[in-house]
Amino acid sequence: MSAVGRKVRNTAIDYRQVSEQWNAEHQGQRKPTINDVAELAGVSKKTVSRVINNSPLVNEETRDGIQTVIQTIGYQPDPQARGLAFRRSFLVGMIYDNPNPQYVVNMQLGILDGLRGTAYELVVHPCDRDSDRFIEDAKQFVELQKLHGVILTPSISEDDRITDMLREIGCAYVRVASIALDMEQRMIVTNDRIGSRAAARHLAELGHRRVAFIAGRGSFRSAHERRSGFEEGLAEFGLKLSPDYILQGNYTFESGLEQGAKLLALDPPPTAVFAANDEMAAGVVQALRIAGLDVPESLSVVGFDDFEVATRIWPRLTTVHSPTRDIGRLAAERLLQSESADSEVSGTGQTTPHLVERESTASPAS
Amino acid sequence: MSAVGRKVRNTAIDYRQVSEQWNAEHQGQRKPTINDVAELAGVSKKTVSRVINNSPLVNEETRDGIQTVIQTIGYQPDPQARGLAFRRSFLVGMIYDNPNPQYVVNMQLGILDGLRGTAYELVVHPCDRDSDRFIEDAKQFVELQKLHGVILTPSISEDDRITDMLREIGCAYVRVASIALDMEQRMIVTNDRIGSRAAARHLAELGHRRVAFIAGRGSFRSAHERRSGFEEGLAEFGLKLSPDYILQGNYTFESGLEQGAKLLALDPPPTAVFAANDEMAAGVVQALRIAGLDVPESLSVVGFDDFEVATRIWPRLTTVHSPTRDIGRLAAERLLQSESADSEVSGTGQTTPHLVERESTASPAS
DNA sequence: CTGAAAGCGCTTACAG
DNA sequence: CTGAAAGCGCTTACAG
Numbered sequence: 001m002s003a004v005g006r007k008v009r010n011t012a013i014d015y016r017q018v019s020e021q022w023n024a025e026h027q028g029q030r031k032p033t034i035n036d037v038a039e040l041a042g043v044s045k046k047t048v049s050r051v052i053n054n055s056p057l058v059n060e061e062t063r064d065g066i067q068t069v070i071q072t073i074g075y076q077p078d079p080q081a082r083g084l085a086f087r088r089s090f091l092v093g094m095i096y097d098n099p100n101p102q103y104v105v106n107m108q109l110g111i112l113d114g115l116r117g118t119a120y121e122l123v124v125h126p127c128d129r130d131s132d133r134f135i136e137d138a139k140q141f142v143e144l145q146k147l148h149g150v151i152l153t154p155s156i157s158e159d160d161r162i163t164d165m166l167r168e169i170g171c172a173y174v175r176v177a178s179i180a181l182d183m184e185q186r187m188i189v190t191n192d193r194i195g196s197r198a199a200a201r202h203l204a205e206l207g208h209r210r211v212a213f214i215a216g217r218g219s220f221r222s223a224h225e226r227r228s229g230f231e232e233g234l235a236e237f238g239l240k241l242s243p244d245y246i247l248q249g250n251y252t253f254e255s256g257l258e259q260g261a262k263l264l265a266l267d268p269p270p271t272a273v274f275a276a277n278d279e280m281a282a283g284v285v286q287a288l289r290i291a292g293l294d295v296p297e298s299l300s301v302v303g304f305d306d307f308e309v310a311t312r313i314w315p316r317l318t319t320v321h322s323p324t325r326d327i328g329r330l331a332a333e334r335l336l337q338s339e340s341a342d343s344e345v346s347g348t349g350q351t352t353p354h355l356v357e358r359e360s361t362a363s364p365a366s
Numbered sequence: 367m368s369a370v371g372r373k374v375r376n377t378a379i380d381y382r383q384v385s386e387q388w389n390a391e392h393q394g395q396r397k398p399t400i401n402d403v404a405e406l407a408g409v410s411k412k413t414v415s416r417v418i419n420n421s422p423l424v425n426e427e428t429r430d431g432i433q434t435v436i437q438t439i440g441y442q443p444d445p446q447a448r449g450l451a452f453r454r455s456f457l458v459g460m461i462y463d464n465p466n467p468q469y470v471v472n473m474q475l476g477i478l479d480g481l482r483g484t485a486y487e488l489v490v491h492p493c494d495r496d497s498d499r500f501i502e503d504a505k506q507f508v509e510l511q512k513l514h515g516v517i518l519t520p521s522i523s524e525d526d527r528i529t530d531m532l533r534e535i536g537c538a539y540v541r542v543a544s545i546a547l548d549m550e551q552r553m554i555v556t557n558d559r560i561g562s563r564a565a566a567r568h569l570a571e572l573g574h575r576r577v578a579f580i581a582g583r584g585s586f587r588s589a590h591e592r593r594s595g596f597e598e599g600l601a602e603f604g605l606k607l608s609p610d611y612i613l614q615g616n617y618t619f620e621s622g623l624e625q626g627a628k629l630l631a632l633d634p635p636p637t638a639v640f641a642a643n644d645e646m647a648a649g650v651v652q653a654l655r656i657a658g659l660d661v662p663e664s665l666s667v668v669g670f671d672d673f674e675v676a677t678r679i680w681p682r683l684t685t686v687h688s689p690t691r692d693i694g695r696l697a698a699e700r701l702l703q704s705e706s707a708d709s710e711v712s713g714t715g716q717t718t719p720h721l722v723e724r725e726s727t728a729s730p731a732s
Numbered sequence: 733c734t735g736a737a738a739g740c741g742c743t744t745a746c747a748g
Numbered sequence: 749c750t751g752a753a754a755g756c757g758c759t760t761a762c763a764g
Binding site for chain 1 (some may be wrong): 397442444445446447449455457465467468470471472474475478485486488489490507509510511512594619645648651652656674675677678679680717
């Protein structure tokens with residue numbers, strides 16, 4: 001123990017003063033370590049460690065003194081060293097296969113919102129669910145980086161192979177999906193079904209009776225939820241989705257373009273269509289334009305997501321807004337809280353989409 | 367040294383066999399460490415460390431044996447432990463303020479392409495250049511994570527405050543920008559000027575003489591490059607950008623919408639416009655549609671970027687394609703190679719955009 | 733070309 | 749409530 005340390009000990013010292021002296025002596029040449037803090041506060045580094053980790057087993061005065069030192073000299077524990085000792089890093093992984101840039105970026109921003117002010121950083125890991133090394137790669141990533149936890153987004157969040165693997169190696173995770181697929185503390189549910197019901201009601205209330213649907217890629221759970229919700233909404237008005245009016249898309253713009261063209265050939269033609277995402281809806285709008293037809297005069301079009309594309313095209317899309325960034329934040333918060341001792345998960349872990357009305361829908365012409 | 371270790375030593379042993387025995391004994395219950403490798407290969411861990419770090423000071427036979435052990439038992443050095451000892455992590459940071467999701471995602475994918483097969487992972491760090499804590503925050507991020515290096519994209523890549531800070535703390539970086547702003551090994555140049563020249567030539571060759579320009583946000587270097595390139599391209603055809611035909615946008619869709627409306631009020635009206643990015647070009651197209659005018663009949667429109675929006679709207683945009691993902695890969699490769707001993711940077715560190723012709727441009731009506 | 737010792741900055745397991 | 753010892757899995761600095 002140094003002279004300074006002893007002094008603190010014996011004379012009930014001004015922690016701030018010794019810390020400021022340390023600052024003056026080092027002037028930012030060296031980042032302080034736990035040893036510096038311990039010495040200045042006149043305690044062992046184990047006690048400093050307890051303060052860092054919020055252990056309740058520390059005398060209040062001791063804690064206050066240590067905290068004063070920490071703040072005054074600007075000590076920040078080295079995440080790498082802590083990680084090595086903990087056998088777990090301070091990195092949160094986002095593993096995803098959703099190809100939509102806006103979804104990915106908004107989700108990242110949301111996760112970072114949830115991580116702000118903590119010691120955690122975000123490591124991104126796009127992947128290919130169809131690769132035969134998909135699980136192996138993910139495992140390798142998680143194990144090598146000793147990730148603190150992982151956030152999974154659709155469609156891989158719906159793949160039990162990956163969650164089985166994560167549980168097996170003891171890695172915490174939170175899944176984002178359109179329905180509850182896991183324990184509450186491991187889920188953020190987006191309730192796409194509710195949003196799709198709103199889309200159906202909107203069209204029904206406008207007076208549409210011949211309504212079509214373009215489905216999303218079947219490997220996404222949301223494709224089913226959005227369809228079911230839409231059918232439920234129609235049913236409230238005594239309407240049914242005729243099998244002829246159900247077209248199979250795969251969430252891409254190109255599939256929307258293609259199915260949009262098919263839509264035009266139906267007899268009698270529908271007066272409105274709900275495409276399970278904005279990309280496909282934009283494809284339908286473009287298909288009509290190419291055919292020289294106008295939206296919504298010839299066909300009302302509703303999308304889902306409310307990504308930028310919805311307002312870039314003309315007419316702008318009536319669509320279902322999903323709060324992607326909020327979802328990301330909730331997922332991060334849930335992940336961190338699942339680690340902490342406070343047992344109970346707070347918040348609902350649910351988000352609800354809502355309809356945004358724009359120019360792509362109107363009452364049917366006839 | 368264990369019995370196994372000694373055996374290897376004394377009898378010129380089958381490294382594979384002892385490794386397979388180790389596998390059989392442990393069956394994946396425990397990840398092997400450098401100590402396991404050292405023991406099985408009958409060397410000190412320092413020698414194993416030399417092999418991991420490609421030190422030339424290792425006898426070839428020793429190296430081969432160690433490598434056999436490493437591969438057979440599937441040893442992978444712990445990046446966290448290495449990071450602690452190296453005082454530098456195996457994390458590469460991407461620091462950015464570009465708000466375009468597609469740009470961000472493509473850049474991330476490119477960086478990950480460049481990092482694939484290495485021990486490095488990507489940590490993302492969006493930031494706000496206008497915040498007064500911008501530099502401080504970035505410094506904090508880099509220092510706390512002891513980042514191996516950082517990739518900067520526009521517009522913060524053009525801000526010397528951040529590169530000054532990085533050099534001061536000794537953090538490697540690569541800047542992505544439209545012109546060379548730094549030493550070769552620290553730059554990837556996107557040559558926006560060349561792309562804009564192509565846009566000008568295209569319009570001139572179609573016969574346009576009254577050509578307008580919507581500028582990007584002045585705080586982005588690319589805004590100047592794209593304008594200069596465009597003017598140079600026009601000059602090749604004896605054309606000049608009239609001051610009345612230069613409108614100030616800020617790279618957002620909304621600014622394109624706004625300036626597009628102004629464009630229509632010009633007398634005589636231009637027959638073509640080059641908007642400095644796709645978002646603004648899409649805004650111009652929407653402004654015309656709202657005014658009941660057609661593109662390209664009333665006005666030819668050219669964008670820059672070739673992001674998804676270019677093909678989602680109708681008519682689809684003629685635009686300048688910039689290989690964002692390649693740029694990301696090159697930046698990552700350059701960053702890693704600036705670390706290695708092979709002095710010389712390889713590759714040109716330059717990318718060149720090219721024109722993509724679509725339906726938004728045609729010869730002027732009159 | 734190789735190795736024994738010390739250390740990176742923390743935490744765990746144990747003792748008091 | 750607090751601390752001394754050992755350890756996380758590597759590398760540096762030194763010696764031979």
